[in-house]
Amino acid sequence: MINPGSHGGVHVPDPSVFGYEEAEYGQTFISPKMVTDGMIFPNMNGQLVFKHAVAKFPEVIGEVLDAAGLQKTDIDLLVCHQANLRISQFVQKTMGLRDDQVWNNIQRYGNTTAASIPIALAEAVEAGKVKKGDLICLAAFGSGFTWGAALIRW
Numbered sequence: 001m002i003n004p005g006s007h008g009g010v011h012v013p014d015p016s017v018f019g020y021e022e023a024e025y026g027q028t029f030i031s032p033k034m035v036t037d038g039m040i041f042p043n044m045n046g047q048l049v050f051k052h053a054v055a056k057f058p059e060v061i062g063e064v065l066d067a068a069g070l071q072k073t074d075i076d077l078l079v080c081h082q083a084n085l086r087i088s089q090f091v092q093k094t095m096g097l098r099d100d101q102v103w104n105n106i107q108r109y110g111n112t113t114a115a116s117i118p119i120a121l122a123e124a125v126e127a128g129k130v131k132k133g134d135l136i137c138l139a140a141f142g143s144g145f146t147w148g149a150a151l152i153r154w
Contacts, residue, residue, distance in 0.1 A: 050087060053141040057091040061139050064149040075101060076134035077124060081142060082106040082116035103129060113142075130154050
């Protein structure tokens with residue numbers, strides 16, 4: 001289902017479902033029908049997100065490693081977006097990384113959205129898990145089904 005509250009030029013096969021007529025690109029609106037039917041609240045298909053995340057994390061990490069001419073065995077520490085511990089554990093297993101190569105803090109803070117990687121990286125540094133010369137891989141999968149990864153030589 002699309003987000004009916006942000007039209008953004010997305011073609012809706014039957015706009016009457018949301019209680020509005022077709023509108024020009026860029027308009028943002030909420031109809032009375034959307035409020036009455038509870039369609040203004042975000043929703044998430046957790047299983048779908050999980051399946052995409054566990055596929056995209058290793059893929060994008062592989063891409064950034066390939067671009068740098070490196071292998072997954074070169075990673076000293078993986079810091080993923082802290083959306084779900086099961087996602088992080090699945091990615092860890094898929095990539096063959098040890099527990100000491102992955103930093104997780106979601107069990108302490110929950111999903112801190114865009115702040116999760118900076119918080120986790122700062123914690124890893126403070127805990128002495130990051131040393132000069134280490135290869136740190138940062139990876140994210142987030143809102144709007146966007147994903148990316150970066151490497152930092154510490």
